[in-house]
């Protein structure tokens with residue numbers, strides 16, 4: 001599905017990604033974890049065309065996308081849900097979600113049919129279609145953002161730290177919403193700072209440290225990896241639990 005090889009990218013004169021290889025299998029939920037500043041969000045920005053890589057290849061279903069525009073990446077079926085709250089607070093849930101489809105679909109009837117379909121996967125769409133987005137909880141807002149991304153019927157959804165800034169009670173909402181994206185037919189590539197959450201939800205995982213892949217495997221393998229804590233905390237803390245609380 002997504003095949004990244006030898007990816008180098010950075011900002012100004014600084015290289016942040018230094019030869020990243022990553023395979024995202026079709027139908028998977030793949031999670032990238034790693035310490036602050038490892039370059040996790042930079043991987044997503046490079047895939048979505050917001051940042052031009054210096055070197056390397058990003059192929060989606062065999063089509064080379066490295067260095068192309070965000071519009072080209074979108075047309076290839078890859079949609080990114082941004083890290084920051086990107087809903088229009090005064091618009092309703094329904095209008096926020098419908099806006100996600102305006103790029104591709106012109107007919108209001110088609111958009112509304114798709115909305116009704118998505119309400120089956122994301123219950124908030126059916127329960128509170130007329131609520132202003134600003135009146136929802138953080139977890140509910142994130143769910144509406146996911147549903148908006150699904151308006152385009154993407155092949156791949158990129159999630160940049162979906163739990164960022166949310167209270168622990170919202171984690172179950174986000175978990176259900178990521179599963180809804182997945183059951184709606186999207187392959188999911190997510191970046192997550194909450195390692196326990198990310199590895200519990202994903203089926204494949206990659207650990208990035210200082211712009212390089214240091215571990216990759218099934219999420220269960222990464223969870224059980226005895227060196228995982230070294231990546232996050234340094235060898236000095238050997239003996240503490242592998243997954244930070």
Ligand SMILES: Nc1ncnc2c1ncn2[C@@H]1O[C@H](COP(=O)(O)OP(=O)(O)OP(=O)(O)O)[C@@H](O)[C@H]1O
Pocket residue numbers: 011012016034035036037038039040041042043193
């Ligand atoms: N627009 C930018 N301009 C310059 N430097 C940037 C920019 N965006 C990110 N960086 C730097 O690139 C490095 C990697 O950032 P990135 O956001 O990819 O890391 P991350 O692994 O997602 O970290 P975090 O978990 O803290 O979000 C950091 O040192 C960051 O300061």
